[in-house]
Amino acid sequence: MNRRKHNRTPDSVGEALKRRKIIACERCHSHKIKCSGGQPCAKCRAVGCADDCRYPARDRQVKVSESYLEQILTENRRLKEQSGSSANTPEQDQADGSTNPELSRPAGETPDEGNTSVRNPLIGDKAWFHAYDPSAPPIFVGEAACTAFATRFRQLLTGSSATAHIRRTQYVKEENIAAANANEIRWPTLQQARLLVKIALQQISCIYHVLLRKSTLEKLEEIYRTEDFGCTVNQCKFFALFAFGEAYSMRSEPSSGSRVPGTSYFARSLSLVQVLPERTSITHLETLLLLSLFSYYLNRRHSAYVLIGSAMRLGLCIGLNHNIPESQCSDPVERQHRVRIWWTIYIFDRMWASKMGLPSQILDDDIHLEKQKKIKKKPLYEEQFSDAEFIQANIKLARIVGDTTAQVYSRRKYSETFLQRVQKLLKALKNWVDTLPEHLRLNVDEPEMNRKHITSIHLAFNQCVILTTRPTLLHLFKLNDARQNTDTGPGENISQPVLTLGEACIHAARHSHSLILTKWINGSLPVFGYFHAHYLFSSCIALAMSSFLPIGSPADIGAFETGIEVLSSMSENGNLAASEFYHNLKHVKKCLDRYRAERQPDDIRRRPSSVATAAIDVAFTSASVEPSATTTAQADATSGAILAPEQDFMNPGYRYAQPGPSSSSGQALGQEDPLAARELPGGFTTAMAFMEPTMQDFLAQSDLDLGLLHPVEAFMNEAENLYSGHEFS
Numbered sequence: 001m002n003r004r005k006h007n008r009t010p011d012s013v014g015e016a017l018k019r020r021k022i023i024a025c026e027r028c029h030s031h032k033i034k035c036s037g038g039q040p041c042a043k044c045r046a047v048g049c050a051d052d053c054r055y056p057a058r059d060r061q062v063k064v065s066e067s068y069l070e071q072i073l074t075e076n077r078r079l080k081e082q083s084g085s086s087a088n089t090p091e092q093d094q095a096d097g098s099t100n101p102e103l104s105r106p107a108g109e110t111p112d113e114g115n116t117s118v119r120n121p122l123i124g125d126k127a128w129f130h131a132y133d134p135s136a137p138p139i140f141v142g143e144a145a146c147t148a149f150a151t152r153f154r155q156l157l158t159g160s161s162a163t164a165h166i167r168r169t170q171y172v173k174e175e176n177i178a179a180a181n182a183n184e185i186r187w188p189t190l191q192q193a194r195l196l197v198k199i200a201l202q203q204i205s206c207i208y209h210v211l212l213r214k215s216t217l218e219k220l221e222e223i224y225r226t227e228d229f230g231c232t233v234n235q236c237k238f239f240a241l242f243a244f245g246e247a248y249s250m251r252s253e254p255s256s257g258s259r260v261p262g263t264s265y266f267a268r269s270l271s272l273v274q275v276l277p278e279r280t281s282i283t284h285l286e287t288l289l290l291l292s293l294f295s296y297y298l299n300r301r302h303s304a305y306v307l308i309g310s311a312m313r314l315g316l317c318i319g320l321n322h323n324i325p326e327s328q329c330s331d332p333v334e335r336q337h338r339v340r341i342w343w344t345i346y347i348f349d350r351m352w353a354s355k356m357g358l359p360s361q362i363l364d365d366d367i368h369l370e371k372q373k374k375i376k377k378k379p380l381y382e383e384q385f386s387d388a389e390f391i392q393a394n395i396k397l398a399r400i401v402g403d404t405t406a407q408v409y410s411r412r413k414y415s416e417t418f419l420q421r422v423q424k425l426l427k428a429l430k431n432w433v434d435t436l437p438e439h440l441r442l443n444v445d446e447p448e449m450n451r452k453h454i455t456s457i458h459l460a461f462n463q464c465v466i467l468t469t470r471p472t473l474l475h476l477f478k479l480n481d482a483r484q485n486t487d488t489g490p491g492e493n494i495s496q497p498v499l500t501l502g503e504a505c506i507h508a509a510r511h512s513h514s515l516i517l518t519k520w521i522n523g524s525l526p527v528f529g530y531f532h533a534h535y536l537f538s539s540c541i542a543l544a545m546s547s548f549l550p551i552g553s554p555a556d557i558g559a560f561e562t563g564i565e566v567l568s569s570m571s572e573n574g575n576l577a578a579s580e581f582y583h584n585l586k587h588v589k590k591c592l593d594r595y596r597a598e599r600q601p602d603d604i605r606r607r608p609s610s611v612a613t614a615a616i617d618v619a620f621t622s623a624s625v626e627p628s629a630t631t632t633a634q635a636d637a638t639s640g641a642i643l644a645p646e647q648d649f650m651n652p653g654y655r656y657a658q659p660g661p662s663s664s665s666g667q668a669l670g671q672e673d674p675l676a677a678r679e680l681p682g683g684f685t686t687a688m689a690f691m692e693p694t695m696q697d698f699l700a701q702s703d704l705d706l707g708l709l710h711p712v713e714a715f716m717n718e719a720e721n722l723y724s725g726h727e728f729s
Contacts, residue, residue: 023035023037025039025040025041025044028041028044033496033497033697033701034701034702141165141357142356142357142358142409143357143409144354144355144356144357144404144405144408144409144467145355145356145357146355146534146537146538146541147165147166147168147580147581147584148165148357149470149474149538149541150166150537150541150584150585150588151163151164151165151166152474153474153477153541153544153545153588154587154588154591156474156477156478156481157588157591157592157594157595158591158594158595163591166583166584166587168299168580169580170299170576170577170579170580170583171298171299171300171301171576171580172260172263172298172299172300172576176263177263177266177267177270178267180263180264180266180267181264181267181268181270181271183264185239185264185265185267185268187229187238188242190224193220193224193238193242194217194220195245195249196241196242196244196245196246196249197216197217197220197238197241197242197245198217198245199244199245199248199249200241200242200244200245200248201213201216201217201241203244203248203452203526204244204290204293205386206386206451206452206453207394207452207453207456207457208289208293208344208347208348209340209341209343209344209385209386209391210286210289210290210293210341210344211237211286212333212337212384212385213383213384213385214383214384215333215384216241219234220238223238232272233281233283233284233287234283235268235269235272236269236272236273236284236287237269237283237286237287237290239265239266239268239269239272240265240266240269240287240290240291240294241290242262242265243262243263243264243265243266243269243290243294244262244290244294245262246261246262246265247260247261247262247294247297247528248526248528249261250262251527251573251574259574259576260297260298260528260574260576261528262294262297263298266291266294266298269287269290269291270291273287273288273291275310277314280314280315280317280318282337282338282341284314285311285314285315285320285341285345286341288307288308288310288311288314289308289311289341289344289345289348291307292304292307292308292311292348292352293348295307296530296531296577297528297529297530297576298576299530299576299577299579299580301352301355301356302356304348304352305352305353305356305358308345308348308349308352309349309361311345311348312345312349312361312362313361315341315342315345316362320338320341320342320345320369321342321362321366321367321368321369322368322369323368323369323370324338333380333384336385337384339369339370340385340391342369343369343391343395346362346367346395346398347394347395347398349361349362349402350398350399350401350402350405351398351401351460353402353405354401354402354404354405354467355534357405357409358405359405359406359410360402360405360406364399386453387440387453389437389439389440390440390453390457393432393436393437393440393457394457394460396432397432397457397460397461397464400425400428400429400432400464401460401464401467403425403428404425404464404467404468405467407421407424407425408421408422408425408467408468408471419497422468422469422472422501423698423699423701425468426465426468426469426504426690426695426698426699427699429461429464429465429468429690430687430690430699432461433461433686433687433690434687440454440457441454441686442454442455442458442515442686447514447515447518448518448522448524452524455515455519456531458511458515458686459512459515459516459531459532459535460531461686462508462509462511462512462515462535462539462686463508463512463534463535463538465504465505465507465508465689466505466508466509466512466538466539466542469501469502469504469505469508470505470541470542472498472501472502472505473501473502473505473506473542473545473546473549474545475498476494476498476499476502476545476549476551477545477548477549479494480548480549480550481548484599496694496697496698497698497701499551499694500692500694500695500697500698501698502549502551503551503689503692503694503695504689504690504695505542506542506543506546506551506552506556507688507689508539508542508689509538509539509540509542509543509546510539510543510556510559511686511688512535512536512538512539513536513539513540513543513559513562513563516532516535516536516539516566517562517566519532520566525570527570527573527574527575528574528575528576529575529577530577533567533570533575533577533578533581534577534581536563536566536567536581537563537567537581537584537585539559539563540559540560540563540564540585541585541588543556543557543559543560543563544556544557544560544588544592547560557592560585560589561589563585564582564585564586564589567581567582567585568582570582
């Protein structure tokens with residue numbers, strides 16, 4: 001004890017004691033966030049509740065143990081030492097000549113588990129491999145993949161890390177592609193070719209810039225006029241376009257042996273395209289983009305990743321990541337086309353990597369390129385290009401997605417804590433929403449009027465929010481499950497930031513579910529598309545967890561079951577991605593039913609469930625009310641969901657409506673009427689999760705607050721228990 005007093009400076013201890021004497025206002029105390037002091041405090045002024053800022057009695061005494069002060073001072077010194085290098089990645093550290101903490105640690109010394117620069121505390125050190133075929137190498141499973149997350153969820157439901165990952169078998173195999181290319185595939189008639197190309201341009205070019213619209217149609221006319229059908233470059237490009245045209249206009253293609261229309265054209269284009277040209281062309285890059293995107297329609301995700309990787313490398317070879325001098329490319333259309341082709345490659349690289357948990361292939365620091373801009377001649381611009389502001393928003397979102405995969409799910413070494421990294425990502429997402437042009441925002445009053453590209457980018461945004469926050473939701477489910485199985489009282493209190501992240505994940509899942517269900521009911525959901533099936537699957541997993549959590553709602557289980565029905569119907573129509581996700585969700589549902597049955601009392605278990613019959617209503621209800629409103633729904637016995645007996649076990653300030661007498665309409669008191677909720681003005685918006693006061697508080701907290709007051713790594717240090725069960729690999 002004397003040695004400790006000798007090493008501690010009086011000034012530092014005095015400052016620490018002075019900081020601890022600040023009395024928190026009632027609001028900051030209930031939310032478990034740091035209070036600045038004063039009346040009103042800074043956070044109450046920021047959120048507009050200054051008049052309600054109330055403080056406890058001033059004669060309150062706060063006693064602080066000396067060991068706690070020592071811990072605070074030690075942690076403060078450590079953070080100050082790391083502040084100069086907190087933004088550096090391991091690659092940058094090695095380039096600067098600094099040493100790796102793992103390599104520099106003396107032999108025999110145990111690692112500091114609290115030092116987040118050692119490893120990612122979320123997923124552990126071991127990679128995840130799954131053996132599909134004894135004669136082939138095991139396949140790497142990225143933790144960012146939605147199917148991997150579903151497996152983690154099933155492992156918690158079954159209570160066993162030996163619960164196996166589900167194989168991906170619903171994709172077009174190489175032998176099917178070879179068979180589709182075996183027969184002679186001819187150019188269609190001019191009228192049919194025009195129709196297929198126009199359909200492809202209408203469906204693709206509004207979202208991604210893969211070609212020049214007017215120039216492509218003019219080239220098609222020229223090919224048929226001159227009968228120049230032998231050019232391999234043109235054949236590859238237009239056959240890839242014909243494949244998209246058939247996929248969006250036909251229901252099946254029996255002659256190819258594939259469930260997906262357009263497979264024959266895709267197979268011929270893929271067989272003719274050069275993978276390793278010594279001198280590439282822009283047309284060749286356009287073809288690679290088309291083939292990579294269509295590979296998702298065949299549920300060939302690895303092929304899509306490899307094709308976009310080839311496009312990325314070839315683009316680097318011709319310097320697409322740099323501005324080309326105007327003297328070497330004077331045509332403004334061609335210059336802008338180069339710029340946009342590069343950014344489409346960039347978007348595909350980031351998006352494809354996030355869907356499989358794989359790394360992106362280029363750093364942002366290596367890109368030195370101007371932004372998209374309009375050409376002065378407006379008719380010429382509109383004939384060739386889509387909206388520049390939409391593409392710019394897509395680029396920004398792809399950059400955030402890439403950062404999310406790297407900072408949440410990779411095994412890179414960061415000095416920032418998990419909450420600090422998540423906070424930066426959510427700040428970037430909030431800025432994305434706040435700066436989105438008005439014409440790119442959703443029409444919440446008439447959802448059916450939203451155009452395809454607007455709905456698409458908002459679904460991608462919601463998926464990024466889910467990707468960022470769902471590890472925390474999984475942790476909350478794990479804690480809730482642990483509390484259900486113990487009789488040790490209310491259990492562990494969870495800080496408000498962790499609850500806020502879980503609520504944001506649930507909100508994004510409900511919003512995506514609502515958007516997709518609206519398109520499905522209106523008949524505008526693509527039959528053979530990949531991404532809507534993927535986003536629906538991702539939202540269903542989050543909603544399944546939400547139905548068991550106090551921060552969620554039992555009604556979310558109805559949205560989960562509705563999603564299963566939609567994916568089942570898409571699968572029956574030939575959608576291969578929907579078949580995979582439907583098969584996966586059936587396994588999740590089986591585990592959920594067993595999990596629910598094991599935890600329900602016998603009298604409740606014998607009652608019939610009414611969730612399935614009201615699935616559509618529940619789905620729309622969850623899409624029409626705010627998360628804070630849905631959390632007031634009590635645990636309905638007919639829903640089959642489990643809520644803790646004490647609804648505030650995670651946060652003493654977080655209250656839920658208790659079961660009570662029902663009204664004449666059959667709705668329990670305190671529960672939202674589903675029909676009334678649909679008519680709420682304004683509906684469900686993308687930015688709503690960021691408007692919650694708790695989210696604003698979380699984003700406003702300093703790095704010191706997140707690093708010391710909310711040490712979320714405490715529940716992730718034992719990473720093998722959360723995200724790294726590899727016994728079955």
